[in-house]
Amino acid sequence: MTDEACAISDLDNILKRFGIGASALVGAGAEAQVFALNDASVLRVNRAGTLEADASSRIVLLNRLGSRSNRASFDIPRVRDFGFESGLYFTVEDRLSGIPVSDALVRLAGTGRHRLVHEYLEASLQLGELLSGETEYGELARDGAIRNSCFKTFLRVRAQESLRVRGLRIDVDRIVDAIEEPDQPKLVHLGYCPSNVLCADGRITAVLDFGGTTIAGNSQFNPIIAAAFLNPSITPAAGEKDQLQARGWLRERGLLETGFMVQKWLAAYWSFCGEDEDLPLYHWCLDILQTH
Ligand SMILES: Nc1ncnc2c1ncn2[C@@H]1O[C@H](COP(=O)(O)OP(=O)(O)O)[C@@H](O)[C@H]1O
Ligand SMILES: [Mg+2]
Structure with a gap:
């Protein structure tokens, strides 16, 4: 049996146990597939090969952030149960409302689009406060x-760890020297992008994908990340106009210059995805690292 065929039947086993079928799929990303169990909950099944340490530390992190989630106007995932079956790690989580901003952008134009991009950018400013009591x-x-x-x-x-994946030779010190050391650690979501943010009726309803790309750092990174991911080469639903809007928004907050070097660090960081060198994100990394 091929790995793929094996993975499919393992997934079927879990779905069967929960009394649902593949048609219950509500979304999928690089790490997991998410299925509706009912109106209130979803089953999130991690892809084959997920490390136990990664699956469990995501749960611990979400529990920790959950105690601060009242600081944000949007929801974050809440884990109710978890387990391991047929070789796959899974969680049962509250069902979040909304659709990914990336899906909404495909259908929106004019002022509705402008407003949604604005809300997406503004919501990134709340992320830092989801973490407290961190000393490192x-x-x-x-x-x-x-x-x-x-x-x-x-x-x-x-950055050096990521750059080693493809043997990229970049002057990391020059990038890091230009970035400010913050007063205290705040939450930074390095994967804050339109596909990880849910919206409904023009409002941001939830932010997803806390885990391996969540760090304690300088909260100024969050708006810069939000803006960087509006690049059409990595978010095809975004357009040149959205990017210009994001740039203007960063300028208004005095973040345009800082953003330049933070974006370079982000490109160095995300270059680990070059394990699959065809990924658009990897090409974006090379572009930012080489041509600016
Ligand atoms: N709790 C949830 N409620 C409703 N939909 C969800 C929920 N969690 C994830 N999704 C949907 O599944 C997709 C993939 O989930 P995500 O956690 O981002 O996985 P990955 O880490 O693989 O990107 C999301 O873009 C979203 O559409
Ligand atoms: Mg995702």
Whole structure:
């Protein structure tokens, strides 16, 4: 039996146990497939090969952030149950309302689109407050997490780890020297992008995908990440106009210059995805690292 055929039957086993079929799928990403159990809950099945440490640290992180979720105007995933069956890790989570901003953008134009892009950008400003009591900088939910009492040291070590994946030779010190050391660690969601943010009626309803790409760092990163992911080459639903809007929004907040070097660090960080060199995100990384 091929790996793929094996993975399909393993997934079927879990779905059967929960009394649902593949048609209950409500969304999928690189890490997991998500199925509706009923109006109130979903079953999130991690893809084959997920490490136990990654699956469990995501749950621990979400529980931790859950105690601060009243600080945000949007919901974040809430885990009610978890398990391991047929070789796959799964969680039962509250069902969140809304559709991905990336899907909404495909259908929206004019002022409705402008407003949604604005809401998406603004919501990123709330992320920092989801974390409290953290004394170190670095990864919050990853097997072999890189952490340090100095944010810049974390940035340097983490970028170097990613760049090694494809043997990219980049002057990381020059990038990190230009980034500000914050007063205290705040939550930074390195995967805050239109496909990980849900919306309904022009409002942001939820932010997803906390886990391996969630760090304690400088909260200024969040709006810069939000803006960076409006690049059409990595978010096809976004257009040039959305990107211009994001740039203007960053400028109004005095983040355009900082954003330049933070974006370079992001490109160095995300270059680990170059394991699959055809990925548009990897091409974006090369573009940002080489041509600016
Ligand atoms: N709790 C939820 N309620 C409703 N839909 C969800 C929920 N969690 C995820 N989804 C849907 O599933 C998709 C993939 O989920 P996500 O957690 O982002 O997985 P991945 O980590 O693989 O990207 C999301 O884009 C969203 O459409
Ligand atoms: Mg996702």
